[in-house]
Amino acid sequence: MANILCIGAGYVGGPTMAVIAKHCPDHRVVVVDINEERIAAWNSDQLPIYEPGLKEVVEEARGRNLFFSTEIDRNIAEAEIIFVSVNTPTKTFGRGAGKAADLQYWEKTARRILDNSTESKIVVEKSTLPVRTAEAMERILNSNDRGIFFDVLSNPEFLAEGTAIADMEAPDRVLIGGRGTSWGSNAVTAIADIYAHWVPKEKILTTNLWSAELSKLTANAFLAQRISSINAIANLCERTEADVTEVARAIGMDSRIGDKFLKAGVGFGGSCFKKDILNLVYLCERFDLHEVARYWEQVVEMNEYQKASFVSKIVDAMFNTIAGKRIAVFGAAFKAHTSDTRESPAIDVCRALVEEQAEVVVTDPEALANAQMDLADLGDRVRFEPDPMAAAQGAHAIVLLTDWPELAELDYASIHATMVQPAFIFDGRNSLPHDELFELGFNVVPTGSVPLMHFQDRPNSRAGFSLRRH
Numbered sequence: 001m002a003n004i005l006c007i008g009a010g011y012v013g014g015p016t017m018a019v020i021a022k023h024c025p026d027h028r029v030v031v032v033d034i035n036e037e038r039i040a041a042w043n044s045d046q047l048p049i050y051e052p053g054l055k056e057v058v059e060e061a062r063g064r065n066l067f068f069s070t071e072i073d074r075n076i077a078e079a080e081i082i083f084v085s086v087n088t089p090t091k092t093f094g095r096g097a098g099k100a101a102d103l104q105y106w107e108k109t110a111r112r113i114l115d116n117s118t119e120s121k122i123v124v125e126k127s128t129l130p131v132r133t134a135e136a137m138e139r140i141l142n143s144n145d146r147g148i149f150f151d152v153l154s155n156p157e158f159l160a161e162g163t164a165i166a167d168m169e170a171p172d173r174v175l176i177g178g179r180g181t182s183w184g185s186n187a188v189t190a191i192a193d194i195y196a197h198w199v200p201k202e203k204i205l206t207t208n209l210w211s212a213e214l215s216k217l218t219a220n221a222f223l224a225q226r227i228s229s230i231n232a233i234a235n236l237c238e239r240t241e242a243d244v245t246e247v248a249r250a251i252g253m254d255s256r257i258g259d260k261f262l263k264a265g266v267g268f269g270g271s272c273f274k275k276d277i278l279n280l281v282y283l284c285e286r287f288d289l290h291e292v293a294r295y296w297e298q299v300v301e302m303n304e305y306q307k308a309s310f311v312s313k314i315v316d317a318m319f320n321t322i323a324g325k326r327i328a329v330f331g332a333a334f335k336a337h338t339s340d341t342r343e344s345p346a347i348d349v350c351r352a353l354v355e356e357q358a359e360v361v362v363t364d365p366e367a368l369a370n371a372q373m374d375l376a377d378l379g380d381r382v383r384f385e386p387d388p389m390a391a392a393q394g395a396h397a398i399v400l401l402t403d404w405p406e407l408a409e410l411d412y413a414s415i416h417a418t419m420v421q422p423a424f425i426f427d428g429r430n431s432l433p434h435d436e437l438f439e440l441g442f443n444v445v446p447t448g449s450v451p452l453m454h455f456q457d458r459p460n461s462r463a464g465f466s467l468r469r470h
C-alpha cells in the first residue's frame, strides 16, 4: 500500500484522485487544500464542483481509501507520493505579466513539502506548468542537507471538464515524464503502476521531463488553434453565404484533419487554453523565438475577436442599438456539463452587453452561482434567473452561449410568445434548430452562416442579412 497525497482539491486534483482511489483500493489517497470551505464541501453531499459521475465515484471511495483534509503538514509527512495540483494562474504583475504563469502557489507548496519531509518522496507535477518548472522544483526540494531525495515527475492532466470522469476512466494516453525515461526508473514505474490498475499499459507513455511538460502546452495549443481556425472561417462564411457546419463536415471527413474540435462558436473558454497558449508565447519569447510567439499569440487574438464580433452582430441585427432592451443570456458556463465559468465567453459577452446598456438576464443549469460572483461588480445591471423560461419572458433577444442540451430542448414556441417582437435568437454555439426556430417566428442569427430574418429590407443590410429561403 502506498500513501498518496494530492495538494490542491480543485477541478483537477479532486476528480483525478477520486478515480485513482476508486481503482486502487490498495492505496490510501488523501487530498488536501488550504481552502477549508472547499474541503468541507468535498466531505459533504454538495461537492464543490459539478462533474457528471463525480459524486458516485467520490461516494464509493470516500472514507474507505479517499480522504479530504486541511491538515497539509501531517499528510505531507506521511505521504510517499505527492501530486501537486495547485492553481497556476497567469501572472498579473512584474515580468511576464499577462502571459507567464504565476508560480508563487506552486513554489510555496514545494517549500512546504520540503519543510515537512523526513524521508525521500516522489513529487508529481499535475498542474499545467511552464517547461522546466520540474527542474526548478527539483532544485528547491533537493537543496536540503537532511539526506532526503525527491524524484520530480511530470504527469500532465488531459481531462476535459464535463467529461473528466470518463476521460480519467478511459484516457487516450497517460503521460509520465521523468529523469529516467523508461518504465525501468523506480519513480516512473511507481506512478505508471498506479494507472496500470485500470489503464492498458500501451497507453502509458513515458518521456523525459521536458517533453511531458511541453506536450501538455502543445496539446492545448493545437486544440485551441483548431477552434480559432474554424471560427476564422466562420467569419468568412457569414460574408460569403457558405455554411461553416457544412465546411467543417467536409474537411472533417479528411482523415488527416479529423472531425473533432471543429465546432464554430463564440470562442473557447476554460481555465486552460488561453493560459497555456500565453505560457507558450512567453516561453518562445524567452528563447528569442519572436515569430513563433506571434504565431501562437494569434490563436488567442482570434478568440478575443470572435467574442467582440459576436456582440457587434447582436447590435447590428437589433437595429444598431440594444440600450434598454432585455437580453436573455442562455448559458454562463464555458461549456456544457460544468459549473465552471473561468474564461467563459459568456462572462465577456455579458460585460459587453451591459456596456451597450442592455438589460441582461443570465440563466444556466449549473453555473449561475459562479457567474454571479464573476459579474458581482455590475450590480443590478445583470440579473440571474435559474428558470430559462422566466429569463426569456419580456426579452427582445436570446443569446445562447453554452451548449447545454437542456437549453436546446426548451419549448421555444412558448418562449417566443412571451418575448418582445420581433424576437431574436443568437446562437453562439450552433446548437439550436435554426430552421425550426425561424418557422416559430424568431429572427435567427447562427454562427458562420447566413441569418434567417423575417424582414426583407433592413436598413444597412448586407447580403448576409437578407431573407434566406422560404
Ligand code: UDX
Binding pocket: 157, 158, 159, 160, 161, 162, 220, 223, 227, 260, 261, 262, 263, 264, 265, 266, 267, 268, 269, 270, 271, 272, 273, 334, 335, 336
Ligand atoms: C481542455 C482540454 O480539452 C483538456 O485536454 C485539458 O486537460 C484542459 O483543457 P476543457 O478546457 O475542460 O479541456 O474543455 P474543452 O472541451 O477542451 O473545451 C474548451 C473550450 O473550447 C470550450 O469553451 C468549448 O465550448 C470550446 N470548443 C470546443 C469550441 O468552441 N469548439 C469545439 O469544437 C470544441
Ligand code: ADP
Binding pocket: 007, 008, 009, 010, 011, 012, 013, 032, 033, 034, 035, 038, 072, 085, 086, 087, 088, 105, 106, 108, 109, 127, 271
Ligand atoms: P485546477 O483547475 O488547476 O484544479 P483550481 O483553482 O480548481 O485549479 O484548484 C486549485 C486548488 O489548489 C484550489 O482549491 C486552491 O485552494 C489550492 N491551493 C492553492 N495553493 C495551495 C497550497 N499552497 N496548498 C494547498 N492548496 C493550495
